[in-house]
Amino acid sequence: MLEKGNVTYLIGKDALRKSESRINQFNRILIITDINVNQHCVPVLKEQLPDTKISDIIIINAGEENKSLDQLCFIWNELTRLNADRDDLIINLGGGIVTDIGGMAAGTFKRGLTFINIPTTLLGMVDAAIGGKTGIDYDGFKNQVGLFVFPSCVVVDPIFLSTLEDIHWQSGFAEVIKYALIMDKDLWHKLDNRKYTEVDNWNVIIIKAARDKIDIVEFDKLENGLRKNLNFGHTIGHAMESYYLKSDNAVTHGMAVAAGMICEAWLSLKIFALECKNIKIVIEMIDKNFNRFDIEEKDIPEILSFMKQDKKVRGDKQNFSLLRKLGKAVHEVVVSDELIVESLKFYINRRSCE
Amino acid sequence: MLEKGNVTYLIGKDALRKSESRINQFNRILIITDINVNQHCVPVLKEQLPDTKISDIIIINAGEENKSLDQLCFIWNELTRLNADRDDLIINLGGGIVTDIGGMAAGTFKRGLTFINIPTTLLGMVDAAIGGKTGIDYDGFKNQVGLFVFPSCVVVDPIFLSTLEDIHWQSGFAEVIKYALIMDKDLWHKLDNRKYTEVDNWNVIIIKAARDKIDIVEFDKLENGLRKNLNFGHTIGHAMESYYLKSDNAVTHGMAVAAGMICEAWLSLKIFALECKNIKIVIEMIDKNFNRFDIEEKDIPEILSFMKQDKKVRGDKQNFSLLRKLGKAVHEVVVSDELIVESLKFYINRRSCE
Numbered sequence: 099m100l101e102k103g104n105v106t107y108l109i110g111k112d113a114l115r116k117s118e119s120r121i122n123q124f125n126r127i128l129i130i131t132d133i134n135v136n137q138h139c140v141p142v143l144k145e146q147l148p149d150t151k152i153s154d155i156i157i158i159n160a161g162e163e164n165k166s167l168d169q170l171c172f173i174w175n176e177l178t179r180l181n182a183d184r185d186d187l188i189i190n191l192g193g194g195i196v197t198d199i200g201g202m203a204a205g206t207f208k209r210g211l212t213f214i215n216i217p218t219t220l221l222g223m224v225d226a227a228i229g230g231k232t233g234i235d236y237d238g239f240k241n242q243v244g245l246f247v248f249p250s251c252v253v254v255d256p257i258f259l260s261t262l263e264d265i266h267w268q269s270g271f272a273e274v275i276k277y278a279l280i281m282d283k284d285l286w287h288k289l290d291n292r293k294y295t296e297v298d299n300w301n302v303i304i305i306k307a308a309r310d311k312i313d314i315v316e317f318d319k320l321e322n323g324l325r326k327n328l329n330f331g332h333t334i335g336h337a338m339e340s341y342y343l344k345s346d347n348a349v350t351h352g353m354a355v356a357a358g359m360i361c362e363a364w365l366s367l368k369i370f371a372l373e374c375k376n377i378k379i380v381i382e383m384i385d386k387n388f389n390r391f392d393i394e395e396k397d398i399p400e401i402l403s404f405m406k407q408d409k410k411v412r413g414d415k416q417n418f419s420l421l422r423k424l425g426k427a428v429h430e431v432v433v434s435d436e437l438i439v440e441s442l443k444f445y446i447n448r449r450s451c452e
Numbered sequence: 453m454l455e456k457g458n459v460t461y462l463i464g465k466d467a468l469r470k471s472e473s474r475i476n477q478f479n480r481i482l483i484i485t486d487i488n489v490n491q492h493c494v495p496v497l498k499e500q501l502p503d504t505k506i507s508d509i510i511i512i513n514a515g516e517e518n519k520s521l522d523q524l525c526f527i528w529n530e531l532t533r534l535n536a537d538r539d540d541l542i543i544n545l546g547g548g549i550v551t552d553i554g555g556m557a558a559g560t561f562k563r564g565l566t567f568i569n570i571p572t573t574l575l576g577m578v579d580a581a582i583g584g585k586t587g588i589d590y591d592g593f594k595n596q597v598g599l600f601v602f603p604s605c606v607v608v609d610p611i612f613l614s615t616l617e618d619i620h621w622q623s624g625f626a627e628v629i630k631y632a633l634i635m636d637k638d639l640w641h642k643l644d645n646r647k648y649t650e651v652d653n654w655n656v657i658i659i660k661a662a663r664d665k666i667d668i669v670e671f672d673k674l675e676n677g678l679r680k681n682l683n684f685g686h687t688i689g690h691a692m693e694s695y696y697l698k699s700d701n702a703v704t705h706g707m708a709v710a711a712g713m714i715c716e717a718w719l720s721l722k723i724f725a726l727e728c729k730n731i732k733i734v735i736e737m738i739d740k741n742f743n744r745f746d747i748e749e750k751d752i753p754e755i756l757s758f759m760k761q762d763k764k765v766r767g768d769k770q771n772f773s774l775l776r777k778l779g780k781a782v783h784e785v786v787v788s789d790e791l792i793v794e795s796l797k798f799y800i801n802r803r804s805c806e
Contacts (some may be wrong), residue, residue, distance in 0.1 A: 099572075158696065166758075167525070171521070172589060174591070174596070174597055175591060178590070178596065178761070179758065181761065194589060205599060206560075206587075206597045206598060206599050207596070207597055208596065208597075209585065209595070209597075209598045209599055210599065210600065211602055231563065233563060236532070237528070237529060237532050239532065241562075241563070242528070242561070242562065243528055243560045243561055243562075243563075244560060244563045244566065245559060245560050245564065245599055245601070246563055247561055247599070281564060406535065407532070407535065425735065439489050
């Protein structure tokens with residue numbers, strides 16, 4: 099158990115069981131989840147928490163397209179119908195979409211009910227469920243509305259991973275690679291240049307990655323400084339994700355971040371003169387885990403226009419978080435549009451950095 | 453100037469002029485206001501801030517029925533269209549509806565832009581613009597969704613009051629009476645048992661009332677304790693307001709709070725054995741300023757049902773903030789449904805407390 103600020107983190111084997119006494123302090127327990135998680139993970143939760151009485155389960159549709167105002171209203175309506183109040187506990191049980199929209203619903207209903215996050219995906223466990231960022235996509239833009247609001251507790255229990263589909267292992271793995279690159283050389287060595295399907299030490303890796311995230315968000319809750327380092331791969335990655343959100347192609351967050359990390363690793367090389375051989379190793383690791391997107395040079399202007407809506411934009415400036423060296427990032431690096439375009443061409447044309 | 457927590461308060465004559473250098477530090481200035489305020493107060497603002505360049509004005513419809521998801525979405529859409537970002541400043545210029553919905557919009561767009569509140573009504577100046585409570589009405593319930601988010605600055609300048617309609621003077625006056633009753637005997641004496649139309653020392657009264665509110669919310673930002681005292685008159689008042697929100701009768705917040713204060717003064721008498729002669733003086737002052745609502749005993753169950761949705765409800769308990777004596781309130785007083793019904797009958801039938 100890790101007490102940081104006002105948040106308790108329970109991480110690792112049996113974390114869920116250890117959370118039971120804390121959960122049962124509340125008047126009523128309401129779960130927010132999606133249809134898939136309800137089917138696969140709610141039975142696991144009930145088995146692990148035999149003494150907990152779940153009053154109601156609010157079930158949203160699954161998939162990024164449902165991180166929407168429509169589903170947020172559905173949750174608000176259900177909370178109204180159930181007459182939820184400040185003595186109740188909301189449990190957000192699911193992946194990043196559930197913790198993002200469920201956190202926003204809990205954080206805004208009657209100006210804030212207590213909630214805890216129980217991530218069920220790798221991405222949720224090492225990233226989305228930690229750090230208080232909540233929100234929905236709006237008007238075609240990722241996380242366009244939302245708020246910073248922290249759960250009272252985050253329970254990271256690998257027990258749920260047995261239900262995880264392959265594509266979600268892959269998606270979460272992009273964030274694991276990111277922590278290794280921006281702050282944790284030891285984690286990089288533990289990844290050992292493997293494909294995610296070959297990893298056999300998940301427990302160690304999840305605990306390390308989750309702690310990396312906790313350390314950084316508890317140091318800088320509202321993203322005024324150091325926390326921005328977490329945006330490595332995400333400036334271009336989010337634009338890619340928004341670009342594909344409009345199309346019929348299902349793209350995971352991890353796939354988009356993987357593409358973003360390749361572009362931004364190249365930007366790091368250009369701006370901080372990183373050694374080409376290091377960048378090659380990084381890109382090799384990413385390409386081993388993710389296929390390149392099938393985008394063309396003619397798509398670049400639209401991807402750039404999504405970038406202008408990014409929350410990291412200040413005035414006209416594109417601020418990036420880039421690698422100063424392997425295992426160390428710096429934030430608020432201003433990059434010109436020309437160089438961004440070049441980085442996308444580097445990605446599209448599979449150029450070598452030499 | 454008063455620096456409290458992270459908020460700067462500029463209160464009194466020339467406050468607006470004094471805010472100019474602060475406002476002009478931002479990249480762009482965007483105003484959120486309503487159609488009436490745009491007509492009457494934006495010219496005043498421009499005159500007082502001659503060196504400020506207003507980039508855009510987002511104009512919502514006026515009236516409580518527009519403290520709605522629909523108008524919130526309109527603001528989010530406009531902020532998206534204008535590509536608002538974290539280097540811009542939002543100015544919420546208007547009464548409580550504008551600062552409530554504008555604060556929620558600013559507090560949630562891209563997870564939070566910087567905003568300042570410039571109240572233009574008496575109610576806004578002494579209450580709504582101060583304290584970080586933002587939100588919208590939803591599904592027929594007052595402030596059902598919203599968040600606590602503090603403006604960087606609140607500018608209380610009586611210059612705007614010259615444009616105020618009579619009904620809005622009256623509405624704000626209910627909150628002024630409330631501060632006197634719950635915490636400020638000196639203010640009570642300054643009110644001097646007058647009707648709001650007879651008051652001639654507004655500047656003194658506004659500064660005192662605004663400071664009362666600031667003192668209490670800065671002591672207890674998130675309403676965990678002392679701040680609950682501000683709810684005197686509001687538990688029954690909000691239920692009345694929700695009740696009328698569904699009808700065609702236009703009821704101001706102040707009218708509802710005035711009715712609530714009469715009921716809750718009677719509850720204070722019953723529970724804390726306040727002296728009847730004191731309660732009589734209080735009720736006389738309220739009746740001098742506000743007409744009684746034309747409700748009947750048959751309406752009581754519906755008003756009670758609105759109370760069950762109140763954010764102050766915990767589990768099944770109705771928690772009230774009541775008067776321990778004149779000038780002193782206590783919070784978290786549990787009151788039975790029977791006694792609440794009696795207090796409404798007391799109000800409806802204009803009973804005397806003897």
